[in-house]
Amino acid sequence: MMETGIPKLDDYLHGGVPMGKTLVYYAYPGVEGTVFGMQSLCHAMSNGVSGVYVASSTEPHRIREQFNEFGWDAEEYGDQFAIIDAFSGLIGADSHERYVVADPEDTRSLTQCIKNAMEDLREPGVIVFESLSTVMDLCGESETLDAIEEWNQYAMLYDHAMIYNFTAWPYSDDTLLSIKEDVCDSTISVGGIAGEVIFGQYFGVLKANWTDVIRKCVLFKVLKPGGVRAYIPKILVTGPFDAGKSTFVHALSTRAVSVDRLGTTIALDHGHVDHKGFAADIFGTPGQARFDPIIKLISGEAMGVFLVLDSTRAEDFARGRQMLEITRSFGLPVVIIANKQDCDGTLTLEDIRGKLDMPENMVIMPAVATTGEGVFEAFETLIDMVMEVG
Amino acid sequence: MTYKLGISRLDELIGDIKSGTNIMMIGPPISGKDDITNIIAYQGLLDANAAVIVSTREPGNNVLEWFERYNLDVPMDRIGIVDCVTRTLGFGAPDTDNIKMASSPVDLTGIGVKISQFFEHFWMEMHLRETRLCINSLSTILMYSNLQTVFRFLHVFTGRIKAANALGIYVIEEGMHDERTIVTLKQLFDGMIEIREGEEGYQMRAVGFTPKPTPWFDYEIDGANIVLRG
Ligand SMILES: Nc1nc2c(ncn2[C@@H]2O[C@H](COP(=O)(O)OP(=O)(O)OP(=O)(O)O)[C@@H](O)[C@H]2O)c(=O)[nH]1
Ligand SMILES: [Mg+2]
Helix, strand or coil, rough: CCCCCCCCCHCCCHCCCCCCCCCEEEEEECCHHHHHHHHHHHHHHHHCCEEEEEECCCHHHHHHHHHCCCCCCCHHHHHEEEECCCCHHHCCCCCCEEECCCCCCHHHHHHHHHHHHHHHHHCCCCEEEEEHHHHHHHHHHHHHHHHHHHHHHHHHCCCEEEEEEEEECCCCCCHHHHHHHHCEEEEEEEEEEEEECCCEEEEEEEEEEECCCCCCCEEEEECCCEEEEEEEEEEEEECCCCHHHHHHHHHHCCEEEEEECEEEEEEEEEEEECCEEEEEEEEEEECCCHHHHHHHHCCCCCEEEEEEEEEECCHHHHHHHHHHHCCEECEEEEEEECCCCCCEEEEEEEHHHHHHCCCCCEEEEEEEECCCCCCHHHHHHHHHHHHHHH | HHHCCCHHHHHHHHHHCCCCEEEEEEEECCCHHHHHHHHHHHHHHHHEEEEEEEECCCCHHHHHHHHHHCCCCCCHHHEEEECHHHHHHHHCCCCCCCCCCCCCCHHHHHHHHHHHHHHHHHHCCCCCCEEEEEEEHHHHHHCCHHHHHHHHHHHHHHHHHHHCCCCEEEEEEEECCCCHHHHHHHHCEEEEEEEEEECCCEEEEECCCCCCCCCCCCEEEECCEEEEEE
């Protein structure tokens, strides 16, 4: 089994791609699809799997730069990494790669290189195509479909995994259907939420013939460095006055801003979180009742909520519960943060649960926002809850 | 929502251009198509549009310099350039707010992603509802990819222009392509700006916006202005 390294995807595939199997990232034009194959390749190599990258629309030297921009160093893998250069031949440039496709417009020429590379791999490895669509553009649709079949059989023979990036340009319906449904053991759709423009990007498993897949869609963002991150556009942080909401937002965030005056939030806090394959934008509300109209305004469309409480101030808990109402958070995944656990006179989680007058199964987690203790554990818990719903 | 080219006489004759229109600009080399493209983009900036320019022949910086050269006071936060050149020259220049680097004119997938990102940014973050996309030029793209591939790419992006109520301008070098190429691509466009060599310099006209083509006009390019005569 080889992990794809794409957050959540390995869960949905129950571990990843078995060796000898094939997967296609089926991307819609304009959506960042190419990074998926790259990320799977680099993730596999970092787990000790040998990797081959078939470069068809970018110069090999540029490809190494692209890897670097994401924070992955291909050089680090030495002999474990090779490029099949199916690009230089197109523009008549010299190539220093181990495998050079003499005629990129002929699938036979490419097939020869792929076979050589597969034979040279001493152990099962992974072959990743930068862009199957470019191959198709150059060699023709039916020729490429035939070639894929041959490559896939070879891969099976040697127990290599095959991963294709494919951009679904308007090829013939038959071609698109066969890439989407037939030629590979699994298809991951990488799409855009389209309206007037593409508003957001998501991926989801369309098929995987070796397992019962989990059919969920994940919004994603591509970070440099970082690569594909499962993305949650809005998490709300609310709670009574002075409970530590702003501190909590800042403790989680790689960058954050607060609109405060004299130490109290008068408009909002906004931060970006990037943690273990997940990215999120988090929004903190003010706490004081006089800002309730603003609180209402900024709390729409959240996908999950942190309710931050000062564990020493039971008298504020009712206000906390009221804020969940103001922000219309009931029904959304909520994690209650029992903050200021370092202070004297903190209540235990059980005491807090007792005094809160909320459903028994509410998740309450301890934290010290000033030191960051517990904040990421809480984040992971909320993300799990949000993803579960999604 | 309508658009103007910023070429006064033509604009008067053809009237407002509907949003979602895709226009092919075709003419001989050195007839000033780069300038005309930039001027159309500039008119957009004056009208509070955003402008996305895909540059296949010049580094993105040169395009920005064009605006500086004529002291055009352009709002930088509304210009996006997809630079298909710098990387092919071997420079590892990073993306900036205004310039996103595509690997090469071959990499249509990459170019498509960068265009989409600018469109999203202008729509979502800047709340701009009018955007012009100028691809200068399709001829370079056609040097690297076959007609069918380019057609598929354009099919998608002319559709996006419609969906976004934007304006698309696509530049083609006259004489570089066979008749079949031009005829095939024409199907994708709603109108054309045609340029030809006249007795005393170059002439232009607009086709497809009015029942009959406009007359041919001699023109001169003066900095960021196009002066039509006749
Ligand atoms: N000891 C301790 N102090 C904390 C902790 N979290 C926050 N504080 C302090 O509590 C005070 C209030 O923190 P903020 O983050 O501004 O609280 P807030 O909830 O945003 O407050 P408002 O926006 O005014 O409602 C600050 O002085 C923080 O340093 C914690 O875990 N332990
Ligand atoms: Mg605050």
